[in-house]
Amino acid sequence: MSGSGVGVSFRPGELEVRPDGTGNLLGSRCRACGAHFFPVREACAGCLSQDLETVAFSTEGILYTYTVVRQSIPAFEVPYILGYVDFPEGVRIMGQIAGIEPGDITIGMPMVLSIEPFGTDDDGNPLTGYRFRPRETN
Amino acid sequence: MTDVHVVGVGMTRFGKHPDSDATDLGAAAFLEAIADAGIDPRLVESAYVGHVFQGMVTGQRILAQVGLAGLPLSNVENACSSGATAIREASLAIRAGENDVVVAIGTEHLTSKFAGALTPDPSDPEAAVGATMPGVYAMRARRYMEEFGMTREQLALIPVKNKSNAAQNPLAHFRKEITVEDVLESRAIADPLRLHDCSPVTDGSAAVILMSDTAMKKYGNGRAIRLAASTLRSGSVDVEPTSMTYEPLTWLTAKEAYDKAGIGPEDVDFAEVHDCFSIAEVLRVEGLGLFEQGSYPWAVERGEANIGGRLPINPSGGLIGKGHPLGGTGVAQVVELVRQLRGEAGVRQIEGARIGVAHCRGGKAVGIEGAACTVQILVR
Structure with missing residues (x-):
């Protein structure tokens, strides 16, 4: 789509991608109490305020846990590594992990958000999604 | 009333x-x-x-x-x-x-x-990145191992126990006893979980x-x-990341049921819990307050959860051994409770059982601890 090869976000409401290949996961911040949520919500679960703004989350977090998925649905080629990353805003987000062998992964390691090709739409056009990669390798 | x-x-x-x-x-x-x-x-x-x-x-x-x-x-x-x-x-x-x-x-x-791995609804952001139910429970197992030092062999004792109970249950999906080695050598599904750790289709x-x-x-x-109590709750929205090795949803659902029945977890004689995966049984019984957090794998090792043990868990074989036909599961748990409490459970009979608990927990949606949790308490 663009010169950099960054196409359309696979989930535009949850992942913002820019032509330079950067991007952010999106969620909500409660203007009343400061709580953050992923994905975007209509009201705050902490205080029920509906005064929420959509914010872009940090791109670095800490790995909470992970697995290697070896059986999945046809849309996903196995094996792949799946993990939960805790971001400083106080949200935990699931994503695939790339750039490291499973045996080298440790809980608590720093991870960064990486904007990458991720599947195709119904017409076969490539989409852009995200993975997490260990901070050391970037 | x-x-x-x-x-x-x-x-x-x-x-x-x-x-x-x-x-x-x-x-x-x-x-x-x-x-x-x-x-x-x-x-x-x-x-x-x-x-x-x-x-x-x-x-x-x-x-x-x-x-x-x-x-x-x-x-x-x-x-x-x-x-x-x-x-x-x-x-x-x-x-x-x-x-x-x-x-x-x-x-x-x-x-x-x-066939294969159950996944959250396709609309869910986690389904969009490849979440599977075995994958989610595998991540919880990994975290539990990290926090409490549970070994892979200890976790295998749960399917060994449940399939041993199922082998004695003529209505169970699996009728064959297995060993720890069978579990460890079965096909990898989502590390560290293997086929024998998973409830079947x-x-x-x-x-x-x-x-x-x-x-x-x-x-x-x-x-x-x-039926002294029958309670239902949905998971709360996470306002901040919470532990995936403990289940407030299970505890809150159980607490309401214990209060309604006028009992506490210490009064429970046996339980059928939602062991969709081996690790799930650990999380359920600890969430129900039947075992201390971080203790259940060692209790299983000591035989406490066997039929004849201190607090038998899943005498029917559970979801892992008896099988898991989603809609049928919660009702079948109550069937087992009734047969045990009537003294009609045959070779699986828990002697003197007076109070039984059934626990189900289903569904996955992004950002909430769990979707639907139920606890039933039956008293003879």
């Missing part, structure tokens, strides 16, 4: 039923429950039917199959807690004074609907007939077991 009594129970064999469907299986379970209650089916005043992937009005198809038309009937979907939710709704109809005789049925013909149905005090006086058969 009236008490609620389980007067009749029925359950098909759990397993693969290629020549049957969710309607036939549900009808068979219903007819067995009616025969077990020893009542005229026309006494049934309303019906609640739990199922997940069986399509519209499966409950009406079942009752049409057995000649009962015209009843108020609700089809209930709450993922793996669908059948248990049907029982709760049925019990509420009685407690509210609306009905005196109600049937709850759970049914699923899963082998014709799906199962067809099956179960049904229970519930009665009020008034109906019991007229139609009771002397074998009723009291």
Whole structure:
């Protein structure tokens, strides 16, 4: 789509991608109490305020846990590594992990958000999604 | 307010039923429950039917199959807690004074609907990145191992126990005992979980007939077991990341049930819990307050959760051994509780059992701890 090869976000409401290949996961911040949520919500679960703004989350977090998925649905080629990353805003987000062998992964390691090709739409056009990669390798 | 009594129970064999469907299986379970209650089916005043992937009005198809038309009937979907939710709704109809005789049925013909790993609904952001239910539980297992030092071998003792119980249960999907080595050598599904750690894709149905005090006086058969509590909760939205090795949702659902029944976790004699995966049994029993957090794998090692142990868990074989036909599961748990409390569990009988707990937990949605959780307490 663009010169950099960054196409359309696979989930535009949850992942913002820019032509330079950067991007952010999106969620909500409660203007009343400061709580953050992923994905975007209509009201705050902490205080029920509906005064929420959509914010872009940090791109670095800490790995909470992970697995290697070896059986999945046809849309996903196995094996792949799946993990939960805790971001400083106080949200935990699931994503695939790339750039490291499973045996080298440790809980608590720093991870960064990486904007990458991720599947195709119904017409076969490539989409852009995200993975997490260990901070050391970037 | 009236008490609620389980007067009749029925359950098909759990397993693969290629020549049957969710309607036939549900009808068979219903007819067995009616025969077990020893009542005229026309006494049934309303019906609640739990199922997940069986399509519209499966409950009406079942009752049409057995000649009962015209009843108020609700089809209930709450993922793996669908059948248990049907029982709760049925019990509420009685407690509210609306009905005196109600049937709850759970049914699923899963082998014709799906194969492989169950995933969250495709609309979910986690499904979009490749979440599978085994994957999510594998991540919880990994975290539990990290926090509490549980070994892979200890975790394997849970499927070994549950399949040993299932081997003694003529209605169970799996009838073969396995060893720790069998678990560790089975196919990897989502590290560290392997095939034997996972509940199977199962067809099956179960049904229970519930009665009020008034109906019991007229139609009771002397074998009723009291449903002392039936509670349901949905998971809270995470305001900040919470532990994935402890289940506040399970505890809150259980606490409400314990309070309603006037008991505490220390009074429970045995439990059927939602062991969709081996690690899930650990998280459930600790969430229910039956075992201290971080202690259950060692208790299993000591044999405390065996039939004949201090607190038997999943004497039926559980979801791992007996099978997991989503809608059927929660109702089948109550069938097991009733048979144990009546003293009709045969070689699996837990001697002197007076109080049993059934726990289901189903569904996955982004940002909430769990979707639907149920706890039922049955008292002899």
